[in-house]
Amino acid sequence: MSFARFSDIVTYAVEKETEAIRFYTEASQQEQYAAAKETFLAFAEEEKKHKALFENLDPQVVANYKFRNIADLKRSDYMVETEHKPGMPYVDILRLAMKREEHAKKFYDDCVALVEGDEQKKLFQMLSQEESKHKLILETMYDDTMAKAGD
Amino acid sequence: MMSEEKQIKDAPKPKPKRPKIPRQPMPEQDAHARAKNFDSVTLGYTMEQAVTEATRCIQCKKPLCVPGCPVAIDIPGFIQLVKDKEFLKAAQLVKQTNLLPAVCGRVCPQEEQCEAVCVLGKKQDPVAIGRLERYVADYEAEHGEIPLPELPSKTGKKIAVVGAGPGGLTVAGDLIQQGHDVTIFEALHKAGGVLVYGIPEFRLPKAIVEREVEYLQRLGVELKLNHVIGKIRTIDQLMQEDGYDAVFIGSGAGLPWFMDIPGENLNGVFSANEYLTRNNLMKAFDFPAYDTPIKKFKNVAVIGGGNVAMDSVRSALRLGADNAYIIYRRGREEMPARTEEIDHAEHEGVKFKNLTAPVRVLGNDEGWVTGLECLQMELGEPDASGRRRPIPIKGSEFVLEMDAVVIAIGTSANPLIAQTTPDLALNRKGYIEVENETTGRTSKKGVFAGGDIVTGSATVILAMGAGRNAANAIQDYLQTGEWWSSNGSAEN
Numbered sequence: 001m002s003f004a005r006f007s008d009i010v011t012y013a014v015e016k017e018t019e020a021i022r023f024y025t026e027a028s029q030q031e032q033y034a035a036a037k038e039t040f041l042a043f044a045e046e047e048k049k050h051k052a053l054f055e056n057l058d059p060q061v062v063a064n065y066k067f068r069n070i071a072d073l074k075r076s077d078y079m080v081e082t083e084h085k086p087g088m089p090y091v092d093i094l095r096l097a098m099k100r101e102e103h104a105k106k107f108y109d110d111c112v113a114l115v116e117g118d119e120q121k122k123l124f125q126m127l128s129q130e131e132s133k134h135k136l137i138l139e140t141m142y143d144d145t146m147a148k149a150g151d
Numbered sequence: 152m153m154s155e156e157k158q159i160k161d162a163p164k165p166k167p168k169r170p171k172i173p174r175q176p177m178p179e180q181d182a183h184a185r186a187k188n189f190d191s192v193t194l195g196y197t198m199e200q201a202v203t204e205a206t207r208c209i210q211c212k213k214p215l216c217v218p219g220c221p222v223a224i225d226i227p228g229f230i231q232l233v234k235d236k237e238f239l240k241a242a243q244l245v246k247q248t249n250l251l252p253a254v255c256g257r258v259c260p261q262e263e264q265c266e267a268v269c270v271l272g273k274k275q276d277p278v279a280i281g282r283l284e285r286y287v288a289d290y291e292a293e294h295g296e297i298p299l300p301e302l303p304s305k306t307g308k309k310i311a312v313v314g315a316g317p318g319g320l321t322v323a324g325d326l327i328q329q330g331h332d333v334t335i336f337e338a339l340h341k342a343g344g345v346l347v348y349g350i351p352e353f354r355l356p357k358a359i360v361e362r363e364v365e366y367l368q369r370l371g372v373e374l375k376l377n378h379v380i381g382k383i384r385t386i387d388q389l390m391q392e393d394g395y396d397a398v399f400i401g402s403g404a405g406l407p408w409f410m411d412i413p414g415e416n417l418n419g420v421f422s423a424n425e426y427l428t429r430n431n432l433m434k435a436f437d438f439p440a441y442d443t444p445i446k447k448f449k450n451v452a453v454i455g456g457g458n459v460a461m462d463s464v465r466s467a468l469r470l471g472a473d474n475a476y477i478i479y480r481r482g483r484e485e486m487p488a489r490t491e492e493i494d495h496a497e498h499e500g501v502k503f504k505n506l507t508a509p510v511r512v513l514g515n516d517e518g519w520v521t522g523l524e525c526l527q528m529e530l531g532e533p534d535a536s537g538r539r540r541p542i543p544i545k546g547s548e549f550v551l552e553m554d555a556v557v558i559a560i561g562t563s564a565n566p567l568i569a570q571t572t573p574d575l576a577l578n579r580k581g582y583i584e585v586e587n588e589t590t591g592r593t594s595k596k597g598v599f600a601g602g603d604i605v606t607g608s609a610t611v612i613l614a615m616g617a618g619r620n621a622a623n624a625i626q627d628y629l630q631t632g633e634w635w636s637s638n639g640s641a642e643n
């Protein structure tokens with residue numbers, strides 16, 4: 001896969017979001033209960049927002065993008081890989097989603113180091129930050145649930 | 152000019168000065184001795200202490216403690232009876248609203264409920280309401296015949312209760328007294344739910360729960376043990392084939408969560424549920440008299456900071472561990488366990504490793520645990536909610552030598568009943584959805600639910616409160632046949 005051009009990267013990022021939307025939508029369809037279906041559909045909606053953001057990216061948008069420090073709770077980072085099993089408890093659903101964001105972020109971080117050209121680097125940094133935001137939202141939901149339970 | 156008499160009347164009355172009696176301390180077994188036995192840690196008030204403590208209550212006209220109690224016990228009323236040494240009457244008054252005072256007096260978090268709002272607490276220590284509740288309940292058990300109430304004639308209605316925890320027992324007790332036939336289906340070989348399989352003997356003697364269960368049986372409640380609903384019979388079968396007019400589901404939240412870190416499948420890793428159940432129900436603590444022991448472990452790590460973690464770690468000490476640790480990712484002030492239990496654990500010699508998160512369980516070639524790799528945590532910047540969450544300190548990994556790891560980081564609902572009852576609506580977290588807490592009516596006509604299966608892990612008294620509400624709603628339903636629909640209209 002070549003990330004030589006700005007547009008290659010954008011195309012790739014959009015594809016990744018499309019895959020995520022498909023993953024969550026299918027997971028939702030496999031669930032028996034309305035509540036679990038809704039949780040997965042809510043995740044799919046979040047990915048749709050990312051997809052729309054990425055589809056409209058041009059070098060100007062990236063140049064104006066504000067970087068800030070997004071806290072990383074690293075809740076998923078020490079967990080083993082997991083997969084969707086219909087009927088899985090809510091905390092496992094969160095773990096699954098957190099892990100996916102962790103992988104996406106790590107991938108974009110690796111890409112920053114791999115590509116040359118400031119524009120491309122900055123684009124990957126932006127993508128990484130967007131995934132970090134999702135990871136933080138999910139990890140915060142997870143951390144709140146776990147803190148109450150005594151973890 | 153005012154008459155002398157009137158002048159005297161209007162003069163401000165000097166406030167009677169009460170000598171400040173300190174809150175009576177709870178007698179306890181010595182910390183070193185008790186850390187090696189399963190006998191009760193707290194010994195209960197003497198009569199003198201109970202009466203002295205009762206005199207501290209100033210009998211507020213608008214007592215804040217009563218609304219602070221989830222089942223609104225007449226607290227000043229029963230405390231006055233203690234002061235008057237009418238202990239049996241005091242116990243009966245408490246029992247009007249609380250089926251299990253000997254349990255609640257021991258395990259309720261009074262410091263967050265009635266005692267948290269006791270008016271005395273503003274300037275000194277609040278009245279020890281929980282200890283007095285325990286005193287009167289124990290007094291009744293020792294001295295009083297619990298008279299069987301006169302039961303109304305039989306209504307011919309049959310109620311099935313799923314789960315013999317505090318929620319289910321309350322429903323059964325209330326409905327048998329309405330003249331209905333009540334059968335409890337309990338998955339385990341003993342009734343009591345968490346009260347018997349979770350909370351250890353040293354905090355809640357099992358004889359107390361047994362006595363209450365026997366009382367229900369004497370009232371006529373039928374108890375079917377080793378009956379897993381969803382396997383032996385489904386809810387639909389109970390209603391359509393076995394003739395039950397209503398069902399109450401009080402099956403609790405007993406499915407343990409694991410950490411999903413490497414090494415969790417090693418021998419010597421337990422969920423707290425399994426660890427405590429082996430200890431309580433299979434009497435591992437009474438080895439060799441009972442032959443289902445937990446292997447004796449030297450170094451035991453318990454992960455978590457709630458009541459379940461404290462019960463596990465204190466059990467580990469009593470089972471002979473040289474070192475029993477609490478490993479908790481946050482600071483001590485965030486621990487959800489009762490302060491009293493944390494203090495007890497500390498006095499008994501439990502080692503606390505706060506701001507410490509496990510990342511890997513290490514094992515040997517035979518597949519047994521040998522250690523626990525942990526990370527040191529620090530509190531991050533406050534987030535939007537103001538909470539400072541722990542984050543790992545880079546490169547802070549260290550290994551603690553361990554031969555057992557007990558995971559007490561939370562539980563959720565066992566999905567069996569939901570899976571076999573497709574028209575039972577669940578919420579996002581997998582708990583049974585009810586109309587509201589005052590009825591416990593589920594999405595399925597004639598089926599009610601309450602306790603941990605609705606709220607997630609909570610408290611004994613909340614499960615009992617939910618049971619009482621559901622029993623009232625079941626009584627209404629049996630009389631009117633009315634149900635509800637989620638759009639708010641009544642259905643017949």
Ligand SMILES: Cc1cc2nc3c(=O)[nH]c(=O)nc-3n(C[C@H](O)[C@H](O)[C@H](O)COP(=O)(O)OP(=O)(O)OC[C@H]3O[C@@H](n4cnc5c(N)ncnc54)[C@H](O)[C@@H]3O)c2cc1C
Pocket residue numbers: 258259260313314315316317318319336337338339343344345346349350378379380381401402403404405427458459462565567568601602603604608609610611612614
């Ligand atoms: C170790 C521990 C310590 C605790 N300490 C405290 C404390 O100090 N103070 C406090 O207030 N609370 C404490 N709690 C919480 C409290 O015990 C619970 O909130 C309470 O017991 C919930 O009551 P319940 O009736 O909803 O369910 P449970 O007590 O969980 O009872 C549910 C019952 O249903 C049975 N069951 C489950 N599925 C089925 C089925 N399919 N068919 C038939 N039967 C089934 C179970 O075997 C169980 O007996 C503690 C909990 C634990 C685990």
Ligand code: SF4
Pocket residue numbers: 207208209210211214215216217226227230268269270271278280
């Ligand atoms: S608030 Fe305290 S002092 Fe007042 S009635 Fe209740 S227990 Fe007694």
